[in-house]
Structure formats: structure tokens, C-alpha cells
Amino acid sequence: MAIILSKKTEDVFTIVCLQRSPRTPRLGDTEAEYKMAKDENLNAIIRMIDRTLSESRVYAPGFDRRIRLVVCPESAITSYPFDGQDAKEWVNRGSIYVPGDETDKLGEKAKEYGVYIVCNSYERNDDWSDAYFNTSFIMDPNGKILSKYRRLHTGVCVSPDELFDDYIKKYGWDGLFPVAKTKIGTLAALACGEIDYPEISRMFALQGAEILCHCDGYGMADVNLVAGNNPSFLAHPIHRRARAIENTCYVAMANHSLLGGGCEIIDYYGRILARTFFSGEQTISALVNMHSLRVRRATQRGYLFGLRTHIFAKGYDKYEIWPPNQFLKKMPKNVITAKGELYKKIFENCFKLGIIKREVAEAYGVPKETYKF
Numbered sequence: 079m080a081i082i083l084s085k086k087t088e089d090v091f092t093i094v095c096l097q098r099s100p101r102t103p104r105l106g107d108t109e110a111e112y113k114m115a116k117d118e119n120l121n122a123i124i125r126m127i128d129r130t131l132s133e134s135r136v137y138a139p140g141f142d143r144r145i146r147l148v149v150c151p152e153s154a155i156t157s158y159p160f161d162g163q164d165a166k167e168w169v170n171r172g173s174i175y176v177p178g179d180e181t182d183k184l185g186e187k188a189k190e191y192g193v194y195i196v197c198n199s200y201e202r203n204d205d206w207s208d209a210y211f212n213t214s215f216i217m218d219p220n221g222k223i224l225s226k227y228r229r230l231h232t233g234v235c236v237s238p239d240e241l242f243d244d245y246i247k248k249y250g251w252d253g254l255f256p257v258a259k260t261k262i263g264t265l266a267a268l269a270c271g272e273i274d275y276p277e278i279s280r281m282f283a284l285q286g287a288e289i290l291c292h293c294d295g296y297g298m299a300d301v302n303l304v305a306g307n308n309p310s311f312l313a314h315p316i317h318r319r320a321r322a323i324e325n326t327c328y329v330a331m332a333n334h335s336l337l338g339g340g341c342e343i344i345d346y347y348g349r350i351l352a353r354t355f356f357s358g359e360q361t362i363s364a365l366v367n368m369h370s371l372r373v374r375r376a377t378q379r380g381y382l383f384g385l386r387t388h389i390f391a392k393g394y395d396k397y398e399i400w401p402p403n404q405f406l407k408k409m410p411k412n413v414i415t416a417k418g419e420l421y422k423k424i425f426e427n428c429f430k431l432g433i434i435k436r437e438v439a440e441a442y443g444v445p446k447e448t449y450k451f
Contacts, residue, residue: 091144091146091365092145093149093289094131094362095149095331095362095363096127097359098122099334100156102115103157107171112172113171127195129361131193144365148194149196149330150332151294152334153199155197165208165413169210173199181217181223185220194219196214196267197215198293200212210236214267216267229268239403240403240406241403241406257282263371264285264286266290270294273294279324279325280324284382290330291332292329292330294332294333319348323348327346328346333354339357340355343362399431
């Protein structure tokens with residue numbers, strides 16, 4: 079079926095990804111200095127949106143008026159907590175409410191330009207007053223928050239899994255993997271290293287997600303896929319392609335700018351539609367065709383179509399690696415330190431299950447007293 083572009087067509091549009099690194103508060107900063115950092119980060123994101131979506135820009139070569147989705151990097155407004163960070167201090171000074179004053183200002187840009195905005199920041203939540211979450215949120219063109227995904231796999235903040243029983247009572251299982259059904263398609267958002275866990279993207283895809291918005295903060299991505307001095311940089315770009323192919327979806331990744339960026343927009347065949355090669359503040363954009371994606375999903379055999387979920391569900395039940403509810407009774411004073419202690423339990427579970435050989439870990443210098451990653 080041919081698609082004729084018109085003002086009413088929402089199946090073909092442009093995605094924009096922003097590349098920028100946020101300013102990070104320093105240990106010992108005052109409340110005013112924390113606020114100054116957040117304001118600076120928010121204003122920088124707003125300037126980038128204005129610069130990319132303004133009327134003068136959309137008529138420039140390579141740009142058009144069909145921009146419908148803007149993706150921001152991880153921790154775009156708040157930046158990150160750091161070693162030695164007191165949890166209550168980061169909740170009260172470093173984190174934001176979602177929705178809140180900062181997201182309201184971002185929402186004004188969504189209204190002004192008629193776009194969906196995906197962003198990530200550290201979030202405070204009054205239901206758990208001493209906890210802070212890494213939250214990826216999706217905002218509609220009216221400035222309304224449609225969904226909030228709180229990062230499950232993290233070493234620096236609280237995961238819903240560490241409050242699992244209470245979290246499920248409040249939000250239900252669907253609250254763990256929310257998607258946003260919109261006029262441009264079904265959107266999902268996740269953060270940084272969670273692209274390395276295929277199960278997360280798969281949970282979104284099983285709910286119909288067609289665009290995975292990846293708010294990254296990993297620094298340099300090896301866009302050439304060459305094993306250089308640090309082969310670990312290979313993982314992210316490979317995993318993004320894998321998530322796009324295996325879930326028949328687009329992946330739109332916005333990254334930090336310090337070490338080389340590597341923002342990417344990838345189609346459902348794993349092809350790179352747009353990419354940054356250098357560090358510094360910049361944007362990328364690509365035209366996507368949702369009708370074409372849906373035809374591919376409907377006609378292919380394999381991937382989601384051929385998934386035998388019942389087999390894997392029973393298999394996973396046999397292997398508990400990370401125990402839930404670790405912070406349910408008491409929130410730690412320092413989350414990062416507490417996570418280090420939890421890794422001891424993870425190693426022990428991996429030893430017992432035979433996933434990791436204890437003698438190998440010891441022989442290669444993993445300290446017995448910590449077994450930390």
C-alpha cells in the first residue's frame with residue numbers, strides 16, 4: 079500500500095536525538111548549587127530543542143516539518159549521584175519530581191512544537207521518601223507525562239525490584255514495563271546499560287512497543303565495531319542492533335557527549351539511519367516509516383511471532399540470581415555502597431547455580447571479601 083504524505087499522516091515522521099552531557103553537582107555543594115546545576119542542564123536541553131525545531135531550522139536542507147519525537151540522554155536534567163553521596167541529600171537536592179517544575183518547563187516545548195519528548199532523570203517519589211529512581215519518561219505534545227519507566231538494573235540508585243512487594247501493590251506488574259500508546263506509534267523508554275538485557279526490551283515489545291527510546295549515558299560508543307583498547311565499548315552498539323532486529327522495532331538512542339557520543343537511530347533490520355561520530359553537543363535526525371515496520375511485523379516468521387514464552391518462563395523460575403525486596407524494610411543511607419554489598423549475594427547465587435566457578439573467580443583475583451563487580 080502506498081503512503082501519500084499529508085498533514086494527517088502520522089506513519090512517516092522524523093525522530094531527533096540530542097547529544098549532550100549534563101553538569102554534575104559536586105560533593106558538598108549547597109542546595110542552591112544543586113538547583114543551579116539542574117537549571118543549567120534543563121535550559122541547555124531547551125536551547126537544543128529550540129535550535130533544532132525552530133521555524134528557520136526546519137526549512138534548512140536535510141530537515142523538515144515532520145519532527146514528532148525528541149529523545150534526550152540519560153540523567154539529562156539531574157546528572158548522576160556519586161560515590162559518598164548521602165541518599166537523603168540526593169533525594170532532596172539532586173532529584174526531581176516527575177511530573178514537577180522541571181518537566182512542566184520541558185512540557186511547554188512539547189506543546190510549542192507539537193512533539194513527543196522522551197527524557198531521563200533521577201526522580202524522587204513521596205511514597206518512598208528516602209529513595210531515588212532512575213526514571214525514563216515519555217511526554218505527549220500537550221506536555222502530559224504518559225509513562226514512567228524506573229530503571230530495574232542499576233548500581234547507583236534504587237530499583238523497583240528492591241521494593242518489589244510494595245511496588246507491585248501500588249503499580250501492578252504493568253507498572254514495571256509501561257509503554258505509551260500514541261498517535262505516532264507505541265513508545266517505550268529505557269536507560270543506559272539496560273539495553274544489554276534483552277528481557278527488558280522484549281517485555282516492551284510484547285506490549286506492542288514499536289520505538290525503543292534509549293536514554294544513554296555510557297560515554298563513547300564504538301560506532302565502528304572495532305575491538306580497540308576497550309572492547310567493552312563494543313557491547314552497546316551491538317546490543318542496540320540486536321534489540322532492534324529481534325523485536326522488529328526502531329531504536330532511537332541519545333547519548334552523552336564527553337567521550338565521543340555515538341548517538342544512533344536504528345531501523346528494524348538493524349541498519350543505521352543516523353549517527354554521531356564525534357564528541358560535543360549536537361543532534362541527529364532520521365525519517366521513520368511506521369507503516370513499513372508494521373507490515374514487516376505482520377509478514378515475517380520468527381522473532382516475536384515464533385516466541386515460545388511458556389518454555390522460557392518455567393526456565394527462569396529455576397534461577398534466582400538477584401533476590402528481590404532488599405530495601406523493603408530499610409532504605410540504606412548510601413545506595414551505591416549498599417549495592418556493593420548486594421553484589422556479594424549475587425556472586426554467591428551465581429556460584430551455587432554454577433554460572434560462575436568459584437575457583438576461577440578466586441584464581442583471577444576477585445576479592446573473597448567483596449566479590450564486587
